Every structure is written in C-alpha cells, then in structure tokens.
Amino acid sequence: MQATAKANTNIALIKYWGKRDDTLFLPMNSSLSITLDGFYTITTVEFCKELAKDAFFLNNRPASEREFNKVSQFLNHIRNLAGIHLPAVVTSENKVPTAAGFASSASGFAALAAAAAKAANLELSKKELSILARQGSGSACRSIYGGYVEWQKGIESDGSDSFANQLLPEEDWNISILSVLVASEEKKVSSREGMKRTVDTSPFYDGWLHTVQKDFETAKEAIKSKDFEKLGKVVEANSLKMHATMLGAEPPILYWQSGTMEIMHHIQKLRLSGILAYFTIDAGANVKVLCLPSDEQSVYESLLTLPAVQSVITCHPGSGVTYLS
C-alpha cells in the first residue's frame, strides 16, 4: 500500500479569487492556469498498520504541526473513500522554491492526492483526482493536468462539478513564463485571508464577479486559437482587477511593492518597443512575465537590468501528475 507521485505547480492566468465554500474549497469564479515544468513536489504515501498515527516528512524533516494537521485531515478524505482505517507515512520533496514566488500548495496537494489515492488502491479518474486535490488546496485541482488547464467553478453545493480540465496539452503551445523575484518583505496578509477579506468587505468584488467569467472565456478562446497577444492582454488586465478588488477591502490590502511597480512599467515599456510581454501578479509582490519563446532571452536580460529584480527563473508549460511508483 505504497505509491509515489509527482505534480508540477501552476500559475493562474485567470485568477481564482474568493471562495463560496471554505471547507470544500469551492470557488466563486472559474479560473485558468498553466502547469509549469521545473517546480514540483514528489510525494510518497504508505499506509501501514504498524504506525500509531500519521507521520509527515517534508524535505527530509518532520513537518510543522500546522502542516501535519492539514495533511492528516486530507488523508481522512482518502481513508473515507477507500474504507480503510490505517495511518500513513507521507514523505514529500518540494522543488518549489519559495524564492521563486510560487506557492507550493498546488503541487503539494496534487501529488499527495495522487500518491495517497493510489496507495489506498482507489481507482480514480482524473476528474475524481482533481476534485480530491481541490479539497486540500483550491489551485491543486488544476495541477492534476499538464499544459493549459481550466477549473470550472461549478454550481453544486457538494463540489461534484467543480474540477479541472485540460484545454491544451503542454506540447501543443510553448510559451515562456519568467518568474521575477523582487526585493520585498514577507507579506503581511496571507492569500487565504486576503481572499476572505476581499469577499467580505470590498465594494469591488461584485465588479470582479461580473467580469471574470468574460475574461475566462476570452482566455480560453485565445488558448484555443494560440493567440498570444489576446491571451496576454486579458491575463494582465485580470491580474490588475484582482489587485483592485483588494484595494477596496477594509482595511485595504496592498501586496505590491515599489519593485513590483517597476517591473509592471518595464513590461508595458517593452510592449511599446514591440516585444509582446505581459505580467501577472498573484497575492504577493513577485511578478510573472509571459512572452514568446523567441523573445525569452531579451526579456530575461532586460529584467535583470532592473535594480529591484533579485532573480529571474524561466519556466515553460509542463506535464500533469505522474506516478513514479
């Protein structure tokens, strides 16, 4: 009863921002992402009766109590589905550097869901795996698939229609995603708290909900027709809108730093010079830049000339969950 799975992280092009159900991780809006190569989690799960209770090792160390509790609770879903009552030992290796500005929860729960389900002898479809991963961390449901992925928000209260789908496999359209780390302090408001405060207090959240579905459809069309300019425009605008909703929260949430702003203006200037580059920013100060592979080197070099840029790491569309054993 042992299995090992690998999952890549993903970057949202149309943002998941706001939950309609905090327990089931059901989103207020549909979202869209690229699963990335290079940043991943490998997780091994073994259910065994010799254990007194669950154990969780992260990067060769016992995990914190908070991390342990999240994983153990997640394993309860699997045990319920499989009808087993065994403790498990979970070993995770996280190759998602915090320094790159990526959250590791997407790859983490996708790998955990896949490994634990297989170890428990559950035969799950990708759709079922996506629904399962979602209950660990919303964006994890997208990392089950490679390439360009949508997450339909669904309308059912049990979450049975809220799962991800592949729009385009990674090998069908190569674009470059540059992850730009800017000088910044640790963020003061977690994504989870930022999302909740925005939904609860921002007068702009309605405006977000009224337009994000259109952004989602536009991005889908752009991906299906491989129209990079169309995709970049809607991705950048959607990210700005997400941050705008937070500026209206009480108290306001401001994730951007001066370096964030410097990169945003730099990318807009690159476009004026004829280079199709677009930015997107998650709930933090770091910036992801999208460009065509033919422009990757020049965009990379130009970013490194900015004083606020600490590092730039380049990614491309990567695969979905794979089983290593």
Added chain:
Amino acid sequence: MQATAKANTNIALIKYWGKRDDTLFLPMNSSLSITLDGFYTITTVEFCKELAKDAFFLNNRPASEREFNKVSQFLNHIRNLAGIHLPAVVTSENKVPTAAGFASSASGFAALAAAAAKAANLELSKKELSILARQGSGSACRSIYGGYVEWQKGIESDGSDSFANQLLPEEDWNISILSVLVASEEKKVSSREGMKRTVDTSPFYDGWLHTVQKDFETAKEAIKSKDFEKLGKVVEANSLKMHATMLGAEPPILYWQSGTMEIMHHIQKLRLSGILAYFTIDAGANVKVLCLPSDEQSVYESLLTLPAVQSVITCHPGSGVTYLS
C-alpha cells in the same frame, strides 16, 4: 471694469471621480477638500471695448491656443450673466508649481470666476461664484472657500444645486499637508480622460459610487469633531479606491510609479511606529501626506531619506478667494 482676485488651490480628501455632465462639470459624487495656503493663482480681468477680441496672458506670456479657448469660453458665461458684449484681457500669475504635483485649474478658474464677475459688476454670492467656477473646472468650485470644504454633487440637471460649502474655516484646525514629488515620467492619461474611461468601462465604478457617499459622511464627521485619525483613515482608503476603479478600466490606467509605492509603504510604516500620517494620491504619481503639525518635521525628514523622493513642500489650510482690487 477691472478687478483682481486671488484663489488658492485645494487638495481633495474625498475624491471627485467621474462626471454626470461633461459640459456643466457636474460630478457623479460629492467630494471634500482642504484649500491650501501657498499655492495660488492671481488673476486680473478687464473688459474693454478697445479690444478686438479676448486676450489671455499666463505668467507674463501669451497663453496657448488651448488655454486661451478655455478662458474665452468661460468668459462667455460671465458676459451672458452680465449682459455685456465686451472682450476682456486676462492676466494670470500662477504660483502653483507643476513640480509640486498640483493641478492649477482649481485655483485658476476660481480666481478667474471671481475677478471676471467683479469686473463685469456682477454681484454674486459665494454660492453663485462656486457654481460659476465649477463650469471652468469642477474642483475650482471648492477653491472659492477656505479651510475644509465640501462639494455636494446635487441632483438637478442644470447644476443649480451642485456647489461648494465651507465645513470648517482654515484657522479652526491646523493640519500639515506634505506634497511629495516622486521621480516619474509625464503622465500618459489626463485626469479628464482617466475619469471618463473609468466611468465608461470599469466594472468597479458602481462599487465606488456605492461607498463614496459613506466615505464623504465619515470625513465630514471627522472634520467636525477634529478627529485626525478618523479623517486620515478614510482619506487614505478613499484614494486607494479611486485608483482601484482605474485598474479595472479598459485599457487599465496605472498612475502609480515605483516611487509612489515606496512612499505609500513608508507612510504605513510610520504609522506602525506611532506617527499618525496618511497618504492620498490624485490622478498621477505624486503623493500628498497628511499629518499633525507636531509630527510635521519628523515626517518631512523621513520622507527626504527615501531615494524616490525629489522634493517635499509643506502646506497648511489656507483661505478662500480674496479680491486684491
């Protein structure tokens, strides 16, 4: 038929953002400002039959055609009201340095309205003068009064109930307003265009309208009770909301520069250290900081340590329109 008037500029605490009538300069929302000492326009108007047509000299030079046309059209309002058909010569001295990040249209049209009305022998109340000035530039209606001033948006289509009122005279509550000039390029989108694009395209404009009246009432209460912390909080939040509405426009409008962001975070850090300082930002990259006079020196000095700050000019509440002859 000659008169000279002086008007100070003003800084909006609750922003005027969006017009319901482009010709009459009728606003979508009520706003609130402080008329400032130190930045002003002095304007002399003389109607005389010897002239073939209007003439307008700005800072000892003939004004541009665009400026001339605005002033000449504005004089037509006065001529209509007074029933005169004489050309006028207008001489303006602008002590509103663009470098301080203030618009000169507020003091400019307030001084012009006052001087021209007096030169035309119109006996106007302050309310009538405010309505007149508003038709040159919306925010000019507030510069008729000194100190803390409200501009009730009104509901009539002819603008007869859309004018300013003094809430508190300048001598009743002294606070410090530091105008911080940040390194930035010329702004690409004018305030007028930014306002229009936001009203026409931003999904967040409804949220602005739904909450700005409450901000306005809160700021009025704070001014009446001289509660600086209450005032600062709502002023900063209102400014962030105005900028949020622009991030949702199509295409998005981003007036902030990296230096803007640096100052915003600096001010929020000052508060954590116990200094009550708050920022407000108009449609541009520069920042105005509000603080108590007892903190003025330390806030000033701390701002000058920031790399992005080019200059800091300190103002206080100033008087309304005065007649020099």
